[in-house]
Amino acid sequence: MMGKPLAAVVSVGLSKFGRIEGKYGRELFFDAFKEAIDGCPNLETRDIEALYVGQMSEFYEHQGHSGAIAANWTRLLPIPSIRTEGACASSGAAVALGVMSVHSGLCDVVMAGGIEKMTHQPTPFVTEALALASDFPFEQWNGLTFPGLYALMATAHMHEYGTTEEQLALVAVKNHGNAMFNPKAHLPKKITVDDVLSSRIIAWPLKLYDCSLITDGASCVILTKPELAKKYTDTPVYIIGFGQAADTIGLYERASLTSLAATKVASKKAYEMAGVSPKDIDVAEVHDCFTIAEIMAYEDLGFCEKGRGGKLIEDGETNIGGRIPVNTSGGLKAKGHPVGATGAAQICEIYYQLTGQAGKRQVEGAEIGLAHNIGGSGATGVVHILRRGD
């Protein structure tokens, strides 16, 4: 039986994703906030009682304390506002805290979102800042970067299951293609498998087109109690399950390199709470920081059997129009990956899909959606399951 809603999403907003010059992260957050507020005419900003803001790193803008800054820049002072950090799962976790806070009865309406401004920094600096999500003494110190960590997973997956470079490439082809129908996306582009395979190697088998983008962006989700949702919108989307899990920070401590335990534990909790199974999911946003990550997510979320992720993309089942469309937004791969903003941005896409606002990338008749957000190489995993309102 489907679970009782824990919270309702009544509006969402996204800044433009891309290389945004001349704006601070806080200004991008204002853009996302304004879109969310403008989209919810029955909501007064004074109704918002708390704010949860994902931001991965203070390095990019030499700035911490982003919770207060976001409350300041949106003129929501003096409401409580806190930054959450779980690497690239920072704003997935912010949304989970938002859900908990309305479920606690302590707040009626809260906002969760994320911010990251990255593109003004040189790429080596960004690579170093991203590496903060991995273990300092045993990983960073030895020169391991994120493409390297995911390359280790990719080669293990190829070795164990026969996954091919072409199958990885198909993830990029699909997601860049989907992004062509998303006006907020960073890199909408028709590309071919050959384009991916012939792009320069970053950490074999991952090439340039196997990697997600360095992107500026912000995201915002307005949450309320299910019983108050209709006060704010005729088309609420309900959060019916969520799960979060932690795993070892270092890849070297894990039993498997071809699966993320955090995805499995978090999604199991979310499915149980929601009372649904993987086959009930009509549309999903998954954490495709690298193409191999999307393949592994298919398997760990139960969209296919273990080791069959490469086949799933090859058969076109995760395309729009397929059995289980994945990353209709373009994903981290092509919509872009402003790391702290990604998790809440995934919730935005599922909201668009479940309210029929996804334009040319709409999945017809979508009723249940899933968002899957990973921090680092899998030390944090957050999964939300959403249902269209009646």
Added chain:
Amino acid sequence: MMGKPLAAVVSVGLSKFGRIEGKYGRELFFDAFKEAIDGCPNLETRDIEALYVGQMSEFYEHQGHSGAIAANWTRLLPIPSIRTEGACASSGAAVALGVMSVHSGLCDVVMAGGIEKMTHQPTPFVTEALALASDFPFEQWNGLTFPGLYALMATAHMHEYGTTEEQLALVAVKNHGNAMFNPKAHLPKKITVDDVLSSRIIAWPLKLYDCSLITDGASCVILTKPELAKKYTDTPVYIIGFGQAADTIGLYERASLTSLAATKVASKKAYEMAGVSPKDIDVAEVHDCFTIAEIMAYEDLGFCEKGRGGKLIEDGETNIGGRIPVNTSGGLKAKGHPVGATGAAQICEIYYQLTGQAGKRQVEGAEIGLAHNIGGSGATGVVHILRRGD
């Protein structure tokens, strides 16, 4: 009427505070965790369902993702674990989230705490990292550091209310003295007003002894639902009220330099929720990052009238044995200020006081305590009010 408890503290732990060589922050957190667990024999570690970890900055250890790392190092995997960051109020906010999560009914037992490892870095590096809590474009960029920000508040307070350098110095004398009875404190020391006044000027009127310490440390608080508390301990302490508030990140945007709005808003909420008033508080830990901050806290928390904070310390009312003992632990000033760990460490001290475990610094008969944690120059404020169990 006194408020219904929201959550119960059933055990707490602190690492040694000080210059701790040869340990990572995560290892300090393990020390705090072990003390909390050892102090609660009825609790199995598998009872703990979520973890909230305050850490101010990734700069010190070139390490983010501390939520997952803390869960990893305490062997609590795969429970959800997230880092919270609100500058020096990071773990006050972590405790507030812990309270919310047990109050939500989604968790029975959770842990909140904080970590900061700072002393291995050179002082100019630490000063820069601390400055991340202030505004980058308008404050950091112009060379304003935290001693400078609080010096602006101190000179305004001296100008408006006639507060003297001697009164500021008395805060340091009291807190270093209290620290002599706290075996975990960083700098227990008998000092005189003359010692403070003759110490070197950092940012006039603040001298070396007016500033809190750069300290390594970690803190840990175990929280449960009030109705489960007696399962774990005979001496629970109840959280009967809490409040959190945000203010402008920049000092330049504020109506007053002699008061922190975040303290006033957060404490008003906490007092109302708890159903108590300032005169009911038997013992308090307040955020004395600089001596002027303690004087302002007296006033903003309602322990005395506005402008009378200097007089309050002069009259000895905040000494142990006075009307309202403040910072019995030694405070940030002398116990030390591992920034991300401070808020939860304040909760630890109130727990010791309300359970009669504060040794030679015990406030006799203390029944109600207050913890006051500030982020940055006041853009985040968190207040908890605790009551001794029956």
